[in-house]
Amino acid sequence: MKDPRVRALLDVIAYAEGADYATMVKGEGSVPITDFARHPNVLVTLSKSLKSTAAGRYQFLYSTWQGLKMPDFSPISQDKAAVKLLKRRRMLKPLFAGDVEQAIRNGNREWASLPGSPYGQPTHQMAEMLQVYSKSLAKWSRR
Template sequence: MANSRQLHLRRDPFQRPSLTPGPLGHNDAASPDSPRSFVGDTPGPLGMKDHGDPNIKQLSGNVAGLGGASAARSRQPKPVNELSSEEELVKDPRVKALLDVVAHAEGAGYNTMVKGKGSQPITDFGKHPNVIVTLSKSLKSTAAGRYQFLHSTWSGLNMPDFSPKSQDEAAVKLFKRRNMLKPLLAGAVEQAIRNGNREWASLPGSPYGQPTRTMKELLEVYTRSLTRWSQR
């Protein structure tokens, strides 16, 4: 290999790969450590940035990592604000965590009707079940789903069905209505929760006279959920 430079000085480097595995041609195609799928094109100074042609598709190892940062950025959720669509907002880990807070406070899942006489698991998610459940002699309710939507409330949200996806996005619509998103996205989680206490009677400070969760408990739920969703 000592004479390889003299043998090929007059050859077009784009017609034949470099045969110099040493420092000058480091990482050229003829290097015993180079993958055979690479050609020895050197777009920069001689021996530098070999295999760096941006048109090369057969990348592997550290070379493939050159585009890793861009790929990772492209997988990040788009920045959102309180005016973003429900579809975009529901992907944000902070919004997901607040949805978990409300579901925890209400003690409900996607198939849950309010507990009382006449309550049963929801099996048809084509529409709000609109079952009148008797809670006491003086109180009846149609609350249903993970966020315990009353039928009258649900009817005004114009959702296509009662699927989990629709329930999540409908709850985000209520977040908007109750000004919960702006403080949430600014980091004022406690204020966001308090702003929703006229929509959900289980949230701290609710004026409806029903049992409520403590703020400490709900902030702990939020923190755990945010950690989980941020890692996905």
């Protein structure tokens, strides 16, 4: 997780999802997260036909979070859990091979806001995601 490329890809996901560590999906019933002992598991109404338990910097659904078996919902646990999902979605191999576009595409079934996601929610353009990645990579590479 210390690799600047991984940190930059995590920043891309957080940017695309429009979230930070204390963000609950925005909708009816949404409140800022103040207790990081566990995933908040609040069912938020986004529309008549869409409800979600998404929470945190990477907008983890409660069911996904449960499967990741993290000790708490702290920022460190959120980052580690997101890296588990990067691995599960086969995003790291193309990332390390320099194919950032493919890495992002591989994650679009996990994160509905990434380009090419099949879920029918608004997505970001690949060019925008690559710009966010480049800027973030420069930041993390200086550290």
